Amino acid sequence: LKSYLDQVEINILDNLDLFKGQRPTREETAEGVVVDYLREYEVNVILDNTELKECPVVIESTPTYTNLFGTIEKFGNGSGGWYSDFTSIKSGSLLRANGGYIVLNAMDVFTEPGVWKTLKRVVLHGKLEIQELGNQFQISSSILKPEPIVIDTKIILIGNNEIYSILSQGEPDFNKIFKIKADFDYEMKRSDSAIIEYARIIKKLVEEEKLLEFDKTALSKIAEYGARYAGEQNKLTTRFAYIADLAREASFWARDVNEKIVTAYHVIQAYEAMRERQGLYESKLSEMIKEGTILIDTTGSRIGQINGLAVYGTNKHSFGKPTRITASVALGNGNIINVEREAGLSGNTHNKGVLIIAGYFRENFGNKIPLSFTASLVFEQGYGMIDGDSASVTEICALLSCLADVPIKQSFAITGSVNQKGDIQPIGGVNEKIEGFFDVCKLRGLTGNEGVIIPHQNKKDLMLKEEVVKAVNEKKFHVYCVSKVDEAIEILTGVKAGKLLKNGRYETNTIFGLVEKKLLHMRKLMKPVSNNAQKKTTERKHKK
Template identity: 35%
Template sequence: MDQTTSTAPAPLAADRLSPSLALTELECRSRFLLGQDAGVTELAQASSDQSPLGHIFMSAPPYLDTIAMFKAAIRQLPEGSRWHKLWDWCYAENLDDPRRPLCLRLKAGSGDRFCSDITALLQAKLEDKDTDQALKDLVACQPQEKRLAGYLATLLARVAAGEDFAHPVLFNLLVNHQDPAQVPIVHNRDLSDVGLFGEITFETQEGTVSANQHLLRPGDLHSANGGYLLLSAAELLENPELWTRLKESLFAQSIHWTQYRGQVPGNPLFMPDPMPLDVKLVLFGDRQDHLELLTQDRDLSQLFPYFVEWSPFVPVAQASDLAGHLLRQCQKASLKAPTTEALACLLRHGCRLSEDQERIALAHHRFNELLTRAHFFAKGKNIEVADIQQAISARENAQALARQLSRDSMARGQILIETQGRRIGQVNGLTVLDMGSVEFGEPSRITATVHYGDGDIIDIERKAELAGNIHAKGVMILTAFLASRFAQEGPMHLSASLVFEQSYHEVDGDSASAGELLCLLSALAELPVRQGIAITGAVDQFGNVQAIGGVNAKIEGFFEVCKARGLDGEQGVILPLANLSQLNLSDEVIAAVADGRFHLWSVEHVDQAVALMMDATAGEPDRHGNYPDDSVYGRIHARLAALVELEEPIMTLSRRFWGWLGFGKH
């Protein structure tokens, strides 16, 4: 074993506890798609694909403004690479059967004028030759479509014959593009039959139910025809019947109208023509949504060959570019301009959101919110660092009731947490409570008791059905570690029970497994553990300490509890070495570390944590596999050996006793 893994590490220096951001000269320019080159390239390929099966799945984390990024990417595509076939769509009365309105396509942007001109001509009752010429002039402005030309020719003949029509206005313009150069991008917010496919409304006159082309109401598929329709993958997963109908429309490339369900059987059906469909469907969600859709429907890979994945962060090397973008956003929103130092403070908060010192989360909504709050707090001409810090605190404090109640319970002794002294079989683990829109860290008391047995570890959380699968896996792994250390040549004669004290909600994750292992080692070796040091980290079967999530919230949660009781210079947190690049702690914690009032240690192996928590080396075996008597592992081996020596007389006496009772042969 490497000597470095069995000795206590030195405390971390304060300069390693937060990212270092140096903003150079800022260029106030919108860079909404910063760091999204891969996603933009994939979207450009998808947009140029004119096949009916070239649809898109767009993946991004929830905090990313996915819709805005998609629109920005489409706007910046070269004109020649954009996929779009725009038409205006209208429904006209079928001159032979009014129950079957005809779907006609018109030049994009001309539909409103075309329909109003034809209506005016028909209502003006001009001379036949004048009407004939006027209609021909209107047709000449439209694509030379046989169906439209044939319809208008029939219309001319009926007008000349003085025939009346079922409805005084023959045309209903269903889709009209005011700006033909603007590709429609429709974000569906009503995922239903009506919201997607439109509806046929009916009217009642003198007890008779009837319909005409003017009672058709378009859905988002009609509005997005020739452009892009954006749908939530998560919502679509909850509507399998709707997905089936939508898929049929994509394959058939047409939109069929839903029949009126309230019609009396036997009545003539009102059946408008289906509208030809030429749309790019864009499903947005995360990778889990994509996986679930693939699992439920094998057609998804055929329909959605393009996968656009937006990066949730940018490297700190691009901090100046992102700062310039935020400066531009302040100008657009008429907010006070933040100073360079204020922007650096805001971007450090972005590093905290990404839990990485080298990456800044692209949390545009959060940045805009904090800048708006800082504008409110700013007293001078500019937004200063103090204003950004106050904005961050205001946001956190607005939802801090649950955190404050937890802290009060610990202060009153209703939740028992010790931050001084030493205890056998008791360790302060660290957890993160997720309250939906806010999360915070707090210590959790882990205890272990040891008794004679066959080496089993009883996980009380699991027995009480309060532990998730990942937590159960963590307990199994640390059980395997103990077996590899102390039960290679025979069974352990000590069993233990493990529990999170005063925990009444479900516990999951393996980030407490390092603390649980230390707790068990303390109980097995009968050595006390320092209560002023909390620990977080996951362990593998070899005792290596692995990275965990929420490291900043966990450290700050324990720091607040210690601060409320008085920092004594001996308190701190042990964290995995792999989490060092994720540290982005509050200024208060950094100041306490710099002053020596609070400490942080990073460890690679559980033996290093043992040396810190128990003031004794874990122990390294000699060439015969024996551990030093004064080491933690040596004490445990000695205790187990003593039990083996006691076991033989006890078993001999037991056999004699049962023999005296006549059960010797059994």
């Protein structure tokens, strides 16, 4: 600053005639441009942080080139041309954050023209050059070229893992610039402090966006939906944009009926309205089930047929619906055919699940009896890709039904992953799956026999809609939590699974005992076939 003032002093002494009135301070050139000789003594303060007591933290929501790095403005001179001087230099948010932090959206940074290239240069060299965006693409040039400003700003990019992965692998300088990656949790423990945090967010929305006040019942219901979104009773989602949208719509519905306070009723109304707007596909599936286009049984019993459960939708709206899974068996060598895989409609995880099913049968029945059957499993009326292993226990139960010749009650649906030892493992989307089957059963009239079987680990995830909870309390609908395949097949068939006796055989007149009996019978049928095949092979060898 002292050096600058010394230069100003020298310049004034060299131009004293301007200050003595011996020559005009403003003149018009032949081109019609007005020249103000005193303008060079003006000061252009491009940044003033004198009022700042802490290091600056700037959140740039619109990181265009000009907003981020600044620019040199141009003005028309009245004759079709443009002019600019040092007072036209304007700073951007990056300079305002000098000595502190700036927060940017990663997607914006990499889609705005010229931003990433310039930002990379600033960070790598620690210097900021203020210039027009046109200079970057050689579209236009500026007469002014301000000196580079030494800058020390920490940059925080906000983005998802997909963007980070693409940039870290595809942009050589990305890992040099951004050396620290921090993952933000998408959920938090459901505690008093977390609920208070939800209340603070709602209060801020009320103040900033002039929403109606929320009473305790409304806040409690929002927290409940936050837990449902997180997928667990003891967790709350940290996707606050979802919570904010729910609060805004609840306020709208309350104001629509001239209420002064938002209650739980309005939150429920908002939630249901949000689901309805995005529920076209769900309603179409329900319509096809109702009309019988999609075949789903909820009464009676059938051998080798069972109701599985699937989740459809996006991260904003998901829903569950039952799907018919069937199994068939015949004489063979122990192979289990995954029809979806043969048709190219099965993902890797589903393929793995079918292989685990084969392991389960070898573990339980293949030690003393050769598995002399071939089985096929299919998701009926499924024409798209299928993945995941959450139907593994469903498929095992369908096969057990086939081999034991014991029908499965169609009033039940079941979901769950399973291992080779028969332990049932947790799955995702448990609330949507239960509600999906409940809706189908309700459509046809609840009799009190309907229910869903889920893994016991998913009990803590239950955040069912009030309609389902009421039906369960009134014993019109049932939710069973199981830990073993044995428990599931007993509920589905009403027949004991059966224990392994000391002689290595299963109890008679049980599911496993009947399966064992069927396998022994199939083995006897296979022996003549095997003997005939061996005899023909021997005869061919003798002829040679």
